[in-house]
Amino acid sequence: MKAGIVGLPNVGKSTLFNCLSNAKAQSANFPFCTIEPNIGVVNVPDSRLEKLEELVKPERVLPATVDIVDIAGLVKGASKGEGLGNQFLGNIRETDAILHVLRCFDNENIIHVDGNIDPIRDKETIDIELQLKDLETVEKKLEKVKRAAKTGNKEAIKEQDVLLKLQKGLESGISVRAIDLNEEERKEFVAPLQFITDKPVMYVCNVDEDAAVNGNAYVEKVKEAVKDEHAEVLVLAVGTEADITELEDYEERKMFLNDIGLEEAGSAKLIRSAYKLLNQQTYFTAGVKEVRAWTIPVGATAPQAAGVIHTDFEKGFIRAEVIKYDDFVSFGSEAKVKDAGKLSVEGKEYVVADGDVMHFRFNV
Numbered sequence: 001m002k003a004g005i006v007g008l009p010n011v012g013k014s015t016l017f018n019c020l021s022n023a024k025a026q027s028a029n030f031p032f033c034t035i036e037p038n039i040g041v042v043n044v045p046d047s048r049l050e051k052l053e054e055l056v057k058p059e060r061v062l063p064a065t066v067d068i069v070d071i072a073g074l075v076k077g078a079s080k081g082e083g084l085g086n087q088f089l090g091n092i093r094e095t096d097a098i099l100h101v102l103r104c105f106d107n108e109n110i111i112h113v114d115g116n117i118d119p120i121r122d123k124e125t126i127d128i129e130l131q132l133k134d135l136e137t138v139e140k141k142l143e144k145v146k147r148a149a150k151t152g153n154k155e156a157i158k159e160q161d162v163l164l165k166l167q168k169g170l171e172s173g174i175s176v177r178a179i180d181l182n183e184e185e186r187k188e189f190v191a192p193l194q195f196i197t198d199k200p201v202m203y204v205c206n207v208d209e210d211a212a213v214n215g216n217a218y219v220e221k222v223k224e225a226v227k228d229e230h231a232e233v234l235v236l237a238v239g240t241e242a243d244i245t246e247l248e249d250y251e252e253r254k255m256f257l258n259d260i261g262l263e264e265a266g267s268a269k270l271i272r273s274a275y276k277l278l279n280q281q282t283y284f285t286a287g288v289k290e291v292r293a294w295t296i297p298v299g300a301t302a303p304q305a306a307g308v309i310h311t312d313f314e315k316g317f318i319r320a321e322v323i324k325y326d327d328f329v330s331f332g333s334e335a336k337v338k339d340a341g342k343l344s345v346e347g348k349e350y351v352v353a354d355g356d357v358m359h360f361r362f363n364v
Contacts (some may be wrong), residue, residue: 001295002039002067003274004095005204008122009113011103012206012238017070019242019267038070044275044282044293045268048325048355052284052291055332064282064293066275069095089133093194097277098201099270100126101238104218105208119205119218120225127175127197134195135170138163141193162189170197177201178229200277202232204270212237213261234273236266281354284325285309286334302350306360316364320346325355 007013020042043063053061071091092098102119103112114121142163148156162185169179175197181190190198203226205219215235223233237260244265247253257265275295282293283305296305302322307314323334327342334357337343352358 001097001278001280002069002095003097003099003278004069004071004092005099005101006071006092006126007101008103008125010110011101011122013101014070015242016101016204016206016236016238016267016270017068019238019245020068020271040068040070041065042068042271044271046272046282046293048282049284049291049293051329052286052357055329056286056288056291058286058288058291060290062290062292064275064280064295066271066278066280068099068271068274071095089130089196092130092196092199096199097274098199099204099274099277100201101204101206102218102222104205104216104222104235105211107208117218119222123203123222123225124173128173130196131170131173131175134176134197135167137193137195138166138170142167159189166190166195175229200231200279201229202234202273202277204238205233205235206238207235209237209240209260211235212240212266232273232277234266234270236270241265241267281352283352283354283356283358285359286328286357296352298354300352301348302346302352302358302360303348305352305358306362309360312364313360313362316362317348318361318363320350321359321361322346322350323357324353325357328357 005013005017017038017040020040043065046063049061049063069091100123102122103117104119106117114125142160145156145160145163149160162181165181166176166179170176176190176195177198177200203222205215205222207216207219210216211219212235219233219235226233240260244253244256245267247256253265257263279298280295281298281300282295285292285294294305294308296308302320303314303317306317306320322344323337323342327337327340328334331337331340331342334343
């Protein structure tokens with residue numbers, strides 16, 4: 001699963017990406033490795049994993065991960081190929097969620113491409129380019145579907161109605177995710193077209209150090225502008241975060257954070273939020289060889305969760321032995337959980353809960 005960092009040039013995208021790339025400076029348990037110059041695998045900070053490590057004392061610990069992609073800065077006209085437009089739109093189409101960085105700080109030394117600071121205008125610049133690209137997709141599809149609808153094909157008529165709604169919405173400046181469609185229409189006609197503006201989005205307000213805790217007037221404007229989008233708004237002093245990651249000593253980093261009124265680095269919060277934005281959750285396997293966090297979509301069943309470890313586990317699934325995380329911590333070991341009768345045996349219909357500690361029985 002990939003989350004793409006997008007924004008205009010000079011809003012702090014690359015600083016944020018570099019900050020995440022130094023996540024190892026915040027916690028040795030959460031390293032970062034680069035696959036390509038602009039793609040990073042970032043481990044998801046999870047205190048539950050640390051607690052399981054403390055109790056089980058395994059040979060190794062493997063956290064859950066999220067891919068973060070640093071996408072080239074977009075400019076006006078990108079939908080028509082201006083600047084790195086085609087590359088930008090191609091990269092963003094391959095992601096599963098969008099982290100939209102908005103500049104919410106004043107600094108005369110850092111030039112803004114439009115000459116002054118206005119995060120709402122910046123947001124709209126990118127929204128319009130993405131909407132224009134999606135409109136192009138709708139119009140191409142509509143051309144084909146209209147021909148089939150003219151013959152009386154009922155399915156084509158249904159699809160045409162949905163496409164016309166999408167066309168009208170996009171022409172009015174509404175992103176696909178905010179257009180009024182039911183679940184069936186989205187699943188059948190919207191999802192296959194992979195619209196860029198249908199991806200879940202989180203707005204990252206890049207502020208200066210003084211606004212790191214409570215935000216500022218720019219942030220309030222952003223919150224007001226996106227209130228109908230069901231999107232999360234995260235406040236982050238990206239430059240300050242970058243300074244914190246430069247510090248080698250854990251206590252120094254803690255003091256720095258305390259001085260500005262933060263309990264933890266904002267980058268850790270961002271990584272967890274990105275994971276949530278991608279609609280992912282975690283279950284654990286815990287043994288002396290390995291304690292590991294596994295990533296599954298919210299709503300996954302026990303066999304689907306088993307399949308993440310190996311396809312044979314899903315094919316030959318017999319049952320899952322499940323311990324709730326709180327029970328594992330409360331009793332202190334798997335053996336004590338069993339003695340207390342708190343281990344449950346679940347079948348194929350069981351929907352995995354976030355934090356479940358699981359063993360799978362299978363036969364191939």
